[in-house]
Amino acid sequence: MPATIIDGKKIAREIEAELIGRISDLSKNGVVPCLAVVIVGDDPASHVYVGAKERACERLGIRSVRVDVASDAEYEEVASTVRGLNEDPGINGVLVQSPLPSGMDEISITDLIDPQKDVDGFHAQNLGRLVQGDVSGLLPCTPAGVMRMLESTNLDIRGKRAIVIGRSRIVGMPQSILLAQRGVDATVTIAHSRTSDMADLCRSADLIVAAVGRPNMITADWIKPGATVIDVGVNRVNDDSEKGYYLSGDVHPDVREVAGAVSPVPGGVGPMTIAMLMSNTVRATEMQQ
Ligand code: NAP
16 A cells, blocks of 8 residues: 655644634734844755745744845854844844855854744754753754654654664754654664665664655665655756756655655655744744743
């Protein structure tokens, strides 16, 4: 039987519907959440992502402010932009769109964001809380979105084997912590580019979260029958369509023949990431009142 498709778009719409009530409660006190997005340079993919974030704000009645900074700006210009947004009481959430121009220290810029306005959840203080087992604050959007997708499948992952492929600061590492936290209780293996027995590890897993950035890397022969597979990867693969590319995940489409449940690309983790960003913006606004 082909795998169930985990519809990220649908779950994201449900999250947005929940948020509308909270946004309306804030508005009774004269508060409209406001998200500021700083974009440095003209990376086309970044502009697509920022556009999607702005449209989500518009749908929900969240104000959005976009600050464009030239690609040749110095570190200090970006830093002072962030400090200005921190000090502005009308701004509730601040994020700096990744990637920054090469040579600009992304971690140090992130750590300038007021942790209470850090809606990406990447500030050391917010990531530190996560390591301490406190998941009540601003969590990184993509891993938090994956957790919501898993909740929707009703998969009981307690004591089960999960493998997270990728160990980045923004996806793989916080994802592994969220899966291993008390109450979720998966037994987590973190794989990366130096992992030698990847196919065997995957074949032993009840849950695979792929966050690598390599199109179709995870193939059907790596999958334990019935396993759940979450595809975080978003890869542009060139073709001769009008756009010149199509989007592929890290998971090969054939995996659907073996897995129990699979998230699609597009329409899986992507919309969930945006919904969790909206959720963090509302949460940050509530915490600041
Ligand atoms: P990243 O920082 O480049 O990290 C990629 C990770 O994959 C690294 O840990 C790397 O290992 C590992 N890796 C690379 N090649 C590998 C291989 N052959 N076998 C096993 N592991 C390998 O990327 P990221 O920011 O985490 O993003 C990962 C993917 O998710 C990308 O496609 C990105 O576009 C996508 N993404 C999607 C969303 C969304 O909302 N849908 C959000 C964020 C990211 P090393 O650590 O050893 O280098």
